Amino acid sequence: MRYVDWRAWAARLATLWRSSLQVRTVAITVVLSAIAVFIIGGYMSVSVGTNLFDARRAELEATSANATLTGQRFFDESVEQLGTDDLDVLIYDAARDIAAAASTPTGTQYAILRTPGQPGSPTPQDIASRGLDAGTTLISPELRAAVQDESEPRTHSQSVALPVDGGVHPGLVVGTQLDIRGAQYELYLVYDIVDASDTLGFVQQTLVVGGLALIVLIGAVTFTVVRLVVGPVQLAAETSERLAAGDLEVRIPEKGEDVIATLARSFNGMADSLQSQITRLADLSQVQQRFVSDVSHELRTPLTTIRLAGDVLYDQRDTFPPATARTAELLHTQVERFELLLADLLEMSRYDAGAVDMETEPTNLVRLAEEAIESVSALAEQKGSDLRIVAPGGYFEADVDARRIRRILGNLLGNAIDHGEGKPIVLWVDSDREAVAIAVRDYGVGMTPAAVDRVFDRFWRADPSRQRTTGGTGLGLAISLEDAALHGGWLEVWSSPGEGSCFRLTLPRRRGAVLTGSPLELPPDDAPALEVSRDED
Structure with a gap:
């Protein structure tokens, strides 16, 4: 049953699409506008998201560079005064300063890892902030390899997904190098950039709402404009249909001086001319039908008399000379044909007058x-x-x-x-x-x-x-x-x-x-x- 209903709805929509210029114009305009808004909105969303992420990454890389300088300066000033046993305490103090220098509203985690493959005792040990394991998978081998590359002693970053309270936030890991008493260490700062994601979401939501509002506005404007243009055309079409159906008195209202008003005046002039000609032809047709009918009826009386006289002559043709007998036969034949002609003319006049009925x-x-x-x-x-x-x-x-x-x-x-x-x-x-x-x-x-x-x-x-x-x-x-x-x-x-x-x-x-x-x-x-x-x- 639902299948039949869907087919009926589809048939009605197809009929409406074929029969309504207004519906087609508004629908096509709205669809093309929606496609344009989607393309422009998608481009703006991608562009804003890219620029927002790049700006946020540049900001965090700069913060990380300042934090790295702070930590390196702390080590350079304090490591000469301390022994090896106090180095672990020193690195924890330096880590707190680094975290404070790299602090953001959404929180920052850190990890200081010794670069593998160096000679000497691995002291101090790798350390990481609470919640961040020193062997965490957030710091990928590719990022560590980039940080360890001494040919590029600059800041490196990588996007990651941060698990937070059972969910996932977008994050950024920034890695740099530290030199502690001649040993190479790697400093990694992990930032939660959910604020940038929220900003991008707000921008995308605004674009979606604005795009939908724009599409609705375009549809309303198109509907209004098309109604102003198509409305008079539809009225002209309906008027012409009534005129074709025989309503010769119908006319289009004439308003204004624009093109539509000119069309209305021209149409009304044409309708007046058609009405005059049709009325004249109808009157002439009625006169002709009445003439045929009257003549046929009037001819029946003398024809009946002629028929009776012709039948008498035809019945006695054997007593006439051959020429007279042949004349009587011709008279009888032509009178019969004349009767048939009158009957057919009367029948045609009934059809022309619309006065024919059937008995089925x-x-x-x-x-x-x-x-x-x-x-x-x-x-x-x-x-x-x-x-x-x-x-x-x-x-x-x-x-x-x-x-x-x-x-x-x-x-x-x-x-x-x-x-x-x-x-x-x-x-x-x-x-x-x-x-x-x-x-x-x-x-x-x-x-x-x-x-x-x-x-x-x-x-x-x-x-x-x-x-x-x-x-x-x-x-x-x-x-x-x-x-x-x-x-x-x-x-x-x-x-x-x-x-x-x-x-x-x-x-x-x-x-x-x-x-x-x-x-x-x-x-x-x-x-x-x-x-x-x-x-x-």
Whole structure:
């Protein structure tokens, strides 16, 4: 469950990132500022720490040098007056003076060690302050070797970790040489430099707090500036979306004289112009729709009268001379075509006016396809086209308006017969759980890509010189496209010159569902194989 929540959060953040210019700008600015502050803060921290340690080491080395001079002077002045037995007492006194001279607020420890490898009695013995073992590991062999090197009689130092009260403090060991009655000794002073570490920690904490405050301040400033700039742009985007959705009265508030105000005035001027043109076009469209509808209705009355008179003449054509009989037949045919044209014009006017409704019910599309084939079988036989239906099986029932689907199939089959060149015509029906598809495939003349782009235009014909067997009005495919869209479906076409055409109707099985795909290919993959088998028959 947590995994799903994390994915949902990630999806929401990704959507917010893609959709909000303000979020992207502020986020990028804050991230780049944080990187810059981190780099600068890290450099300052390292630089301050290095300088602080170097200064502290130089100070302690100078203190150690003064303490060494103090101890050496004490030995030089007192050793001539004392015997060997009193030398141990003298070195302890000198060690106290040295410790006092090298004393620091954080404490100082010392050790005086005889340089090994010298002739004579090892007197006095090695000594060290309380808490510091004379053989302590704080004094490394490398440091002792550097101090013992007579070619470099200077102060040497080394950083160490001092165990203090169960913890560890940073420390510094400084080593120098002492000469006691001709014998070489090594003086080591151990300093606790936790005060320098505390100072560095305070500086680093200040840098961190200051850096975070700076990042927050930069983010706030960026947010304010971006809001001032992006806010009007977002308002313009929202206004344009409302304008595109049909709210022609919406406008952008005009404030000031800057570039944003100029953009608002220009946008509002464009919106005024669009509103005026759209209103004018809408009024013109309504006038045209009303004109078509009124003319179609007004023509029905005289057309009915003409139809009755034409039917009387057509029924008595056998008693007329041949020329008059032919005239009666032509009159009957053209009156029927005129009636179809008026019906199609009225249907298109309803679509244009948005006054179309559906009466859906569960319908078996295979049976509907069989009925459509039966209705055009006589025309197909006259043209020599073999009609075949292929239905491999599936969920064939769908909530559709059977009258409109029957009209679509009639138009598609009529066009296939007209342009099929007497070759076979295959009607495919297939489905899945979400959609039902019907494809009408012919193997006739086909169409060019330019013709395919215009095939659903009103009153357009691919080849006006071709004689139509079905006597269509030129509105069949346009009405079929509207019928398919009314169902929430697709009416698509594939065609190639010399290879025929294929129209595919895809409908959702449930009213209101959204299509995501079609159960049939366009054209179906095995249509050529069916064509070959029929040719062989």
